[in-house]
Amino acid sequence: MTQNAEAAIKKLRDPEIQKRALLAARTAITAQLKADGIEITPEVASQLFAPGSKSPDDVIAGAIAAIMGGIAFSDSRLKENVIRTGISPSGLNIYEFSYLGAEGRWRGVIAQELLKSNPEVVCKNEEGFLMVDYSRIDVDLRCLA
Numbered sequence: 001m002t003q004n005a006e007a008a009i010k011k012l013r014d015p016e017i018q019k020r021a022l023l024a025a026r027t028a029i030t031a032q033l034k035a036d037g038i039e040i041t042p043e044v045a046s047q048l049f050a051p052g053s054k055s056p057d058d059v060i061a062g063a064i065a066a067i068m069g070g071i072a073f074s075d076s077r078l079k080e081n082v083i084r085t086g087i088s089p090s091g092l093n094i095y096e097f098s099y100l101g102a103e104g105r106w107r108g109v110i111a112q113e114l115l116k117s118n119p120e121v122v123c124k125n126e127e128g129f130l131m132v133d134y135s136r137i138d139v140d141l142r143c144l145a
Helices: 003-012 015-035 042-048 054-066 111-115
Strands: 070-073 081-085 095-100 104-108 122-124 130-133
Touching: 111 122, 111 130
Parallel strands: none
Antiparallel strands: 070 130, 081 095, 095 104, 122 130
16 A cells, blocks of 8 residues: 555544545535535435434445445455345345444445456556446445444
């Protein structure tokens, strides 16, 4: 891993940076919804971004994936506490996991497995980590908690 990647990961582990990133993501989502003609009242925002609700994390994870064209990190080297929890209708293994050094649990796939069955949906970033285009498979990357 390059020094830039290590510095970015270290910075993103800072709770204050995480709070600011979450606020920025919520602000961007709210602005985009407004631009699309959906007015977010304080009441709607409180439901959409309620603490403990699955919807804010799902909305933000979806927004981040949309920004990246549905592509998200799914390299096994970035995950820990990986548990196979099911199989998708097309036969892809589904896992629950945590990203290294981050809080929360996620559900998704392992990129290394898809290299064998669906190599066209896997790409590498400049650091060499594998990413999956979730928009091209029948498994969604979901934040569980």
